[in-house]
Amino acid sequence: MEDPHLFRPLLAPTATTSSSSADAAGTACADENDADYHSINHLSSNTSITFRLLAVIVLGVISIWANHEASKGFDITIINEAKDSPAGRRFELFYISNDKATRILLNTSSFAENILYPNTNFSLDSKKQVQHVTLRLTTNTTQRILVAVDTTNESNDDFVISLSSSVMSDTNIANANHAIVSALQRGMARIWLWDGQSRAPPSLIQGLVEYISMLAGFGDAKNYVGGELPEFGHICWDSKDAGVTARFLEFCEVNHKGFIQRLNQGMRQRWDNRTVDDALGMEAKYLCDSYKMLS
The missing domain is CATH 1.20.5 (Single alpha-helices involved in coiled-coils or other helix-helix interfaces)
Incomplete structure (x- = not known):
């Protein structure tokens, strides 16, 4: 088995x-x-x-970020009406071909805007709207008026800055640059200022423009402090000399912080004889008397 x-x-x-x-x-x-x-x-x-x-x-x-930047910006057009002249050719070479004129406009605009509309204090609806700025280098060679500002529409958000070609008369580019930036600082300051719907006194508006330019280092404000001031009237901001008014406005700002911003806001929709008093919180004549008595 x-x-x-x-x-x-x-x-x-x-x-x-x-x-x-x-x-x-x-x-x-x-x-x-x-x-x-x-x-x-x-x-x-x-x-x-x-x-x-x-x-x-x-x-x-x-x-x-894009919306924020867009809200701060505005369209810019540069026109060189003096392009066939030596001044116009220099402007084309030094300020248009390299976009320097555009950068100056944006920088001077930002400076004036930040003085008049501190971001923490003012809402968008109380801020002047600027949609478009045209810079024209004109053939006007008048030395007396270097820069003028006009509006082109009823909504008051499209502006033209007319810059006399005489600012380019100095062949020293550094001197010409100083003249251009100074003029455009005044132009942009005027654009951002309210003016009581064109009823505010020109002497006050010019003084405010000069005050902003003075802060930017371009002002020609004269320091007439102490003694009698024949350039002043009884309210101290009606001087024909914008520099004199600018110094008084500086005195008001130093003693009543925020006065310049409040005054600009006060001129947004109106102008009357109490607008300056309201911005100061007191009658302006008393501060004017104090200013005249300073030594």
């Missing part, structure tokens, strides 16, 4: 064990791969969501 053990595979148990181990290992590997797959998918999904959120945030910030 044959021994049944002779027909048993010698490696069967091991093979079975190996097969079982292999199956277990395969199952474990599959589970591990599946776990890795889900982990990778989860990570990829999280990364995608994070990226999209960051993209939305960045786009939002850019949009807010």
Whole structure:
């Protein structure tokens, strides 16, 4: 009788064990791969969501910044009516070809705007709107009036600054540059000032323009402090000399902080004899008397 053990595979148990181990290992590997797959998918999904959120945030910030910048800016047009003259050719070379005139307009505008409309104190509806500024270098060579400002529409947000070509008469470019920046600072100051719907006294508006220019380092304000001041009338801001008025306005600002901003806001929709008094919080004549008595 044959021994049944002779027909048993010698490696069967091991093979079975190996097969079982292999199956277990395969199952474990599959589970591990599946776990890795889900982990990778989860990570990829999280990364995608994070990226999209960051993209939305960045786009939002850019949009807010763009709107903020747009709210501060205005369109600029440069016209060189004196282009066939030596002054006009120098203006083209030094101020138009390299956009320097545009940069000067923006810088002088920002300076005047920040004095008259501190960001923390004034809302958008109380701020004068400036949509477009045209700078014209005119053929007018009159030395008496270097810069003039006019509006071109009823909404009073489109302005023309006429700059006399005489500012380029000095061949020394440094001197010419000083004259141009000084003139444009006055022009932009006039643009940002309210004027009581054109009813405010010209002497006061000119004094305010000179005051802002003085702060920018371009003012020609004379210091007539002490003694009798024949240039003044009884209210101290009706002088024909804008520099004299500017010094009095400076005196008012020093003694009543925020006076210049309040006065500008007071002229937004009206003008009457109490506008200056209201901005000071007292009758201007008393401060005028104090100013005259200073030594």
